[in-house]
Amino acid sequence: MAHYSFTTIPHGRMKNGGKLNTGLHFDYICRENKYEHIRGREEDLVYKASGNMPAWADSAADFWQKVEQYRNPEGRGYREYIIALQAEFTLAENQELVEQFLARTGISEHHAFTYAIHDKESAFDPAQRNPHVHLMFNEKIIEKDRPLGPEKYFKNYARNRKGEPTQGYRTSQYFDQDSTTLELRKMWADMCNEKFREKGLNLHIDHQTLKKQKTNLEAQGKFEEAKLLDREPAPHMGNAYRNPKTIKKIRQMQLEVEQELDNEIAEELPAKEYDVENMSKEEIKLVNFVQDIVLRKLAKEIQRERDLLRRQDEEEWQAMYGEKEDNPYVITVADIQEKLQEKVNAAVQKSEEYKLQYKHLYKNVNPAFIKLRIEEGNIRKKIKITGEKQPVDQNLLQELTANLKTNKNKQETIIRDITLDIVFQGEYNKAKRDYRNAKIAEQRNKDIWSKAVKEHPDNFDEIRENYVQTWAQIKQEKERAGKLITHYKNAAETTHKGVLEFTEKNIRENIESTIVKANQIYRKNNQQKKMIEHYNDLLAKTRELDNETVIFAEKIPATVTYRSRVEGVTQLKEYPKRVIRGDIYYVIREEKGIQIAVKDNDIIVKGKAQLYQIQKDQIKLVPESKDGRDKFKFYAAKEKTGKTHTQQPPQLKADIDRKIEEITDKLTKGDIPKLEAYWHNDTDEPINELKLAENKMYSGWKL
Numbered sequence: 039m040a041h042y043s044f045t046t047i048p049h050g051r052m053k054n055g056g057k058l059n060t061g062l063h064f065d066y067i068c069r070e071n072k073y074e075h076i077r078g079r080e081e082d083l084v085y086k087a088s089g090n091m092p093a094w095a096d097s098a099a100d101f102w103q104k105v106e107q108y109r110n111p112e113g114r115g116y117r118e119y120i121i122a123l124q125a126e127f128t129l130a131e132n133q134e135l136v137e138q139f140l141a142r143t144g145i146s147e148h149h150a151f152t153y154a155i156h157d158k159e160s161a162f163d164p165a166q167r168n169p170h171v172h173l174m175f176n177e178k179i180i181e182k183d184r185p186l187g188p189e190k191y192f193k194n195y196a197r198n199r200k201g202e203p204t205q206g207y208r209t210s211q212y213f214d215q216d217s218t219t220l221e222l223r224k225m226w227a228d229m230c231n232e233k234f235r236e237k238g239l240n241l242h243i244d245h246q247t248l249k250k251q252k253t254n255l256e257a258q259g260k261f262e263e264a265k266l267l268d269r270e271p272a273p274h275m276g277n278a279y280r281n282p283k284t285i286k287k288i289r290q291m292q293l294e295v296e297q298e299l300d301n302e303i304a305e306e307l308p309a310k311e312y313d314v315e316n317m318s319k320e321e322i323k324l325v326n327f328v329q330d331i332v333l334r335k336l337a338k339e340i341q342r343e344r345d346l347l348r349r350q351d352e353e354e355w356q357a358m359y360g361e362k363e364d365n366p367y368v369i370t371v372a373d374i375q376e377k378l379q380e381k382v383n384a385a386v387q388k389s390e391e392y393k394l395q396y397k398h399l400y401k402n403v404n405p406a407f408i409k410l411r412i413e414e415g416n417i418r419k420k421i422k423i424t425g426e427k428q429p430v431d432q433n434l435l436q437e438l439t440a441n442l443k444t445n446k447n448k449q450e451t452i453i454r455d456i457t458l459d460i461v462f463q464g465e466y467n468k469a470k471r472d473y474r475n476a477k478i479a480e481q482r483n484k485d486i487w488s489k490a491v492k493e494h495p496d497n498f499d500e501i502r503e504n505y506v507q508t509w510a511q512i513k514q515e516k517e518r519a520g521k522l523i524t525h526y527k528n529a530a531e532t533t534h535k536g537v538l539e540f541t542e543k544n545i546r547e548n549i550e551s552t553i554v555k556a557n558q559i560y561r562k563n564n565q566q567k568k569m570i571e572h573y574n575d576l577l578a579k580t581r582e583l584d585n586e587t588v589i590f591a592e593k594i595p596a597t598v599t600y601r602s603r604v605e606g607v608t609q610l611k612e613y614p615k616r617v618i619r620g621d622i623y624y625v626i627r628e629e630k631g632i633q634i635a636v637k638d639n640d641i642i643v644k645g646k647a648q649l650y651q652i653q654k655d656q657i658k659l660v661p662e663s664k665d666g667r668d669k670f671k672f673y674a675a676k677e678k679t680g681k682t683h684t685q686q687p688p689q690l691k692a693d694i695d696r697k698i699e700e701i702t703d704k705l706t707k708g709d710i711p712k713l714e715a716y717w718h719n720d721t722d723e724p725i726n727e728l729k730l731a732e733n734k735m736y737s738g739w740k741l
Contacts, residue, residue: 042230042243043122043170044223048214049114060115061103067154067172070099082158084129084169089140090150090180094187098152105176108192116174117213119222123155123169124230126239135229136171142225149210151175177214178207215562367606367674367694368645369701372585375577377702382573385566392563399556403549407452410445411553417442453549457542458526461534466526473519476512483508576705586666588644590701598640598647598672600624606674610636618655625652626670634660636670645673 050058065071069083088098095101105115121139123132136153140146157169178192184203193206212218227243234241400408421438424431458466487505491498530538600611604626614625622638626649633652640647646669649660660668674694 041122042227043120044226045120046213046219046222047118047120049116050118057115060106060109061099063116063118063174064099064102064152067156067174068098068152069154082156084155084157085133086152086154088150088152089146090148092150092180092188092191093185101150102152102174104188105192108188110192110194113209114177116176119171119173121171121173121226123157123171124233124241124243125167125169126237126241127233129155129157131233132169132171135233136173138229139226140173142229143222144212145173145175148179149175149177150180177210179210181207215565217565367697368588369590369694369698370585371580371583371587371589373694373698374589374702374705375580375585377698378573378577378580378706381702381706382570382577385570385573389563389566389570392559392566396556396559396563399552399559403552404452404456407449407549408553410449410452414442414445414449417445453542453545457538457545458530460545461530461538461541462526466523469519469522469526473516473523476516476519479512480509480516483512572706590697596642598624598636598638598642600638602636602642602672603674605671616652618652618657623650623652623657642672646671 049060050063052058066073068086088101091098091101095104102116109115121136123135127135132155136155137146140151140153145151151173152175153171153173155169155171157167181203186205186207190205191207195206195208196204198204230243417438421435421442424435424438455467455470483505487501490501494501598610600609602610604610604613610624616623616625616633616635623633623635624638625633625635627634631653635650635652636647637650646666649668649670651658651660662668
């Protein structure tokens with residue numbers, strides 16, 4: 039049975055948290071050197087390949103060993119995708135899909151890579167296979183016109199004053215984004231589903247969560263399959279199930295679960311509940327693993343039964359009516375607008391999440407320090423621009439350099455004050471506040487003295503006495519706070535020096551780490567803002583068109599027949615039929631005693647056919663109208679309210695939603711040259727070469 043698994047690992051880690059050795063990981067997935075005859079994995083490697091290996095590497099193994107030797111210890115040597123392949127495909131077909139994935143992602147063109155396909159019968163169920171691929175690639179973007187040796191290949195990218203690159207390649211940021219992972223997961227599912235259709239297999243995989251898939255299946259009326267997804271995702275057992283005792287236990291549990299399931303179905307009993315609160319993590323893991331085996335087996339049986347019933351249904355249909363047609367449908371501008379609005383809403387929500395994360399990160403960082411760092415960045419940009427302009431404005435450059443130095447000094451003062459305050463448990467800042475408040479009070483006392491003398495000169499002696507008393511109190515407080523500040527500063531240089539240095543180092547590291555994370559979130563938020571702007575631009579362009587404008591049509595017949603589907607759902611043979619003067623009419627509805635009908639063998643133009651009024655045996659065309667009431671559509675589409683037609687089958691709704699998603703994605707990427715429908719009209723009208731070329735161009739974006 040088809041299944042989906044797509045895992046991304048930005049450089050694997052060991053149990054102790056350290057990074058895996060890149061060369062050893064290559065040996066492991068390719069079963070080389072000490073892993074050539076790894077116990078329990080005999081003959082599971084069926085294919086391996088590498089690409090874009092530099093000239094200095096003797097082999098792929100040599101390259102990945104050099105990666106480990108020269109990579110930045112804090113950086114990644116590789117990124118790995120572990121992807122489930124389909125047992126229904128041959129090795130060559132799975133290999134073709136992997137190569138296609140490499141090409142679509144740009145890995146095969148820009149990155150050194152290795153992939154290994156593993157495939158072997160399951161140790162616990164010989165009827166099941168688990169083919170999968172390990173794809174590891176280095177994220178450095180190779181510049182083929184600038185080959186580098188290993189000592190420079192993995193260095194950070196750098197340029198000289200002339201702007202010429204001197205060492206290292208740029209590291210791709212594309213694969214490090216959450217949106218990329220989601221995009222690649224969907225891409226892989228679409229590629230496999232396309233191959234299923236190509237092979238005529240009634241199978242489908244989904245990159246979405248089990249919960250989302252369950253909801254979609256229920257919407258399609260596939261309640262049996264939906265029930266099978268009401269479970270926890272199967273855990274990865276690793277080497278655990280390879281132990282003979284564990285395999286025996288799994289098989290025994292499998293038999294028990296299958297028997298329980300048979301009893302539940304036969305006697306309509308509720309499903310067995312496990313006392314998970316009193317089970318160990320390993321026991322829970324084992325139960326989930328066994329349940330997944332049984333449910334996959336059951337799902338495969340349901341799929342076989344459905345395929346058998348579908349074939350029987352098609353054979354009966356063809357015996358009675360000839361070839362069976364799929365439900366035709368169209369997609370309108372309104373559908374695309376709705377999908378674009380969904381994307382806008384999702385991007386706005388994501389942007390708000392990033393804003394909250396950004397604020398949360400900076401919550402405990404000194405605001406004045408952050409303001410200075412932002413100013414520092416702006417000053418550095420101005421220095422760079424001034425230095426690149428010819429002739430160089432030396433006065434401005436000198437002024438900017440001085441501003442930068444002042445800025446850095448202020449930053450250092452803030453860091454020092456924060457450190458002192460932490461080490462002296464808030465007393466240092468309290469002393470500074472007291473000193474500052476005393477200075478303010480001192481100035482206020484002077485102002486009061488000046489004002490009082492001017493307004494009440496006769497009371498000079500009394501005013502002077504009040505001034506002197508207040509001044510003495512303020513002076514005492516000021517001296518006390520000043521002595522404390524001096525005391526803490528002296529202690530910082532003597533008894534507390536070691537603690538201060540350690541604390542300051544930690545503060546700097548925490549602040550720098552916070553700034554890096556905040557900058558990453560800031561960039562992600564900017565990306566979301568750009569996407570919101572892009573989606574809104576597309577929305578504005580689509581609003582220039584009529585909402586009813588059809589931009590995609592699927593399987594619309596050229597003429598009206600008894601098999602034509604009313605609004606893409608119910609066939610005309612289900613409607614009342616009248617034969618008048620040798621012509622067949624299918625009555626769609628009645629209005630005030632007048633029958634409204636379509637005529638057999640009439641031409642269908644852009645999915646619609648002419649309507650007729652029948653009163654007794656008199657036939658007239660329904661008068662032409664701007665709202666299109668004189669025509670009848672033979673495709674499924676959404677109503678003007680945006681609600682899906684109530685008669686649409688769940689499977690048809692899913693097909694329409696999938697196609698809307700495809701077209702909207704292509705539209706947002708700029709892949710659609712013209713927002714215009716291309717109709718499938720099988721007429722006898724001759725088409726010249728120019729018209730044929732135009733049709734191909736405008737239909738090329740359809741999948």
